[in-house]
Amino acid sequence: MSPRSASVNEELRRRSRERILRATVELVGERGYEATTLGAIADRAGSARGLVSYYFPGKRQLLQSAVHRLMHLTVRAAVERAPEPADGREVLARAMDAVLGLALENPVLMRTHMAGILQAEGFVRCPEQQRLAEVLRGAMIRYGVRDPDSEYPLLRALLMGAVFALLLPxxxxxxxxxxxxxxxxxxxxxxxxxxxxxxxxxxTEAGTTA
Structure with missing residues (x-):
């Protein structure tokens, strides 16, 4: 049997990583953060326990990556769904509603995620977070902002504040x-x-422009 090519190995690693991320979202949503162990995540993902630690330095970082992946996929699906958005204002509205909807549909998961960001580790910059940033920044560009690099962080802060307010116990x-x-x-x-x-x-028609 010939050895697998580098591209095949890379695809297998990608799929394995995504299974771990999906399992994390499922288990934390079902059991909460403290009751979810790395071993349980590995079992749900069908992966070896050591593989989880190979991809992620700890459970907190794993959770942030898992939630950022969920947010990225949800927002991207919202802005790309049919019918195609008529303009950038519809794109931005869909992106905002997608984030707010996630908070309402996954309160345990999103509350845990927000609490984790406030911990000592802070905001984890990972590939999943970068993909989320790209789709939200893209929404801002389609909306028509002149300086997306400065406007995107403000949008992120406003959305984080709204999620926190929705979930405040x-x-x-x-x-x-x-x-x-x-x-x-x-x-x-x-x-x-x-x-x-x-x-x-x-x-009243909130936000209606003349």
Whole structure:
């Protein structure tokens, strides 16, 4: 049997890494962070325990990469879904709604992710985070900002703040209010993206531009 080519080995490593990332999202969402062990992640992914440590230096870094991958895939699917967005304002609205929707659909996972960012390790820069940054930065470019390098970090901060406010234990803010504030900041009509049921707060067209 001839040895596998470098490209085949690379593809096998990519698939193995993605299985580990998917398993992390599933288990943390089901059990919480503390109850999820690296061994359980390896078992769910069908990988050796040592392989998890080979790809990721620790559980916290693994979780951030796993969540960033989920966010990247979710936002990209939202901005690329049919029908094709008519303009950049629709693209940005879809991206925002995708992030807010993830927070509501995966509260345990996203709350754990936000808490991890505030830990000593801080914000992990990994390939998954870079892909997420690319798709959000791309949304800003299509929206028409003149300086995406400075505007993207602001968008990231606003979205992180909105996710935190949605998930704050005991005092969460309503999605409708947070979405209205975000859309107003960027001059987006309420009907863009995926509007939540009930309409904008106060019955006004939040974000409507003249």
């Amino acid at each position: 005991g005092a969460p803010m309503p999605l409708v209010r947070l979405r209205a504030e975000l859309f107003q900041r960027y001059g987006l009509d309420w009907e863009l993206g995926v509007p939540p049921d009930g309409g904008p707060p106060g019955g």
